[in-house]
Amino acid sequence: MRKVIGVLLIASFAFFVFSLVMRDLWAEDPAAVRTLGQAAIEQTIPQSGAANTVTAIVVQFRGLDTLGEVTVLFLSALGVALLSGEFAGRGLKEVFRDDGGFILYNGARLVLPIIVLVGVYIVAHGHLSPGGGFPGGVLVATAVYAVLMTGVKNELSTRLMAVIEGFAGLAFVGLGLLGLLSDRFSFLANVLPKGSPGMLFSAGIIPLIYAAVGTKVAAELSTLVTSLTGSDYASAEKEAQGGKR
């Protein structure tokens, strides 16, 4: 009965939506959106000095949103670390005990430096080519996953990761405050010299912000998987025991 009512409700809502907006949705072209897109393309070089318009929008024009998204990821990682206390040690740890066999073991070692290198490249060229801090950071973190899957004990210190994470976050906020302290008096303003567009050293604070984001994402995702596989708790327990002795 409840299912029937649910289906009826969804169907009537869908009917409502379609009858109301179908004409409006497909009848006209969203010209207004195109105007803003044109403005963004035109403003990219003068405002940000970045060769990549998407990066200019993400890191500068809507920089506060990006800071917010970085915070959302930070929160999620904190949450996993916070709530995995009981779960660690019995959850995914069993899955990661297996060494995955010869091919995975040696293959992971082989591709590890390449993955990290590509990740760093993508972060460093975020203001020039597609990519940037988020995908690059994720790539670097996958290198950690690859090693974890081979059953090697995770030697990453969660404390060190937390320091890197906190430092990268502070760097983002600090770069933002730089704009506030300058004569522009505007949070996240691009106050550093912009250089010539298309060069590696250009676009002012954008590459620096992406470096901070990349580092942060990499550290966070590594911590995330470390918490889930239980190494975090195991190391904490070891520390506690060491303290007692």
Place this chain on the structure above:
Amino acid sequence: MVSPMLLIAMPLGAAFLIVLLGSKMAARIVAIATVAFLAVLAPIWLSAAISEPFVIVLADVLPPLGIAFGLDAVSAGFALLIAVSGLLVLLYSFPYIPHAGEFKGKEKAEVRYYAIFLLLLAGAFGLVMTKDIFNLFVFFEILCISSYLLVAYSQEERALEAGFKYMVLGSIGSAFMLVAIGLSYRLSGSLAMADIAKALAAAPNSYATLVSVLFVLGFGIEAAVFPLNTWLPDAHSSAPSSISAVLSGFVIEVALVVLVRLSLNVFSGAMLSVLAVLALAGILVGEMAALGQKELKRALAFSSIGQVSMMLFAFTLGSEIGKWAGLGQLLMHAGAKSALFLVSGYFIVRTGSHEIEAYRGLGRKMPAAGAFFAIAALSLVGMPPLFGFFTKLRIVEAAAAAHSAIGYAGIVVILFATVIESIYLFRIVRTLYGANAEVAASGAASGDLPAFAWIAVAGFVLLVLVGGFMIPSFDRLLQPMAAVLATI
């Protein structure tokens, strides 16, 4: 003057710093220093924003390309409320949080508690300051995710369940919101609220209605609008009491005011009459449900539903006096409900039970806690000469002045709700001071509130105690806020 951007930058930076330092002592010092600094600056920003709102240009790029941001009377008033409540609750957390739950790795968890708490404040500050609808979504997510985590902090089964339920509903809400944002962006080609308001006003009526419905469905979950608030009683009653105080004290209210402000000014009031009816239903359902609760914090959580619906009703009256009354009720509720939750936290710590019946006679054993609880409860009912009497009276006045059917219905509902409120709150207070040889003799209830908790609760109780006598000075703040609430 110092830029109000610090309201966002400082808590964010402090949260990162806490994780970097990683020690409990450092976390406490950084958190309290940051929030105290903001609480000192907030009144200065408020008085400046009342005379002239701050327009904040972010990243040196003007909207629509950049993000529209600013601090007007409403956001500055809320910034003050959030900063002061946050400061008091942080003080309370110092002695209280070690009692919240038993699980592995508590030391580390406590460091994370302060980091997440600061992020919650940053999310709340951002939510009231932003004038950009997508930026609103980002801060909304920060606020919601930190609430989910803090609700589940104690890792007891009920807390984890409540946190999960809250998260599922919140995520559904976010999805609805995102669709509403997408539809508005498509229409206006801008994410600035002012542009969207103009575009929606010119668009076919059905478009504005759809966007408005989707937005209310999404945001209403966090603002606890009546049928969307099923997560609230579980979340508020299972969270650590410091977090219940924050959630009931300002988190729902912040979401509510943003919802009202957008409904009034951006979505051309399409949903106002619906919201008014939902508000009345919420008052009735919340208070009736509170009447039947055996657990103290659950009763308080249901009472929050009723109270928040009362504010929503006042806001939907449409008149300036209505908004004024709603803001007054909001301020009183922030004081009274925070105090009630904070005190009930120590009732639970001292007796180890959530049930009201277990607190029989506790008021004599914990005289300060009992007195604080009684005063806050009386103010919530609306007992003169406490603050609650004046705020509730003003809502009734505003409803009468509206001369509409819904206004008169509102008076009936509010007066009826007051009767119910007085039944269950008086009953709790009576239980607290009832005779119970067992509690009096047992060692379970040892000691009153610790010093920091005492200061925090006293701060909130002071507001409801003297609020009634300070109505004229509060009005000098609330009136410009009410006027600004009717603009973007």
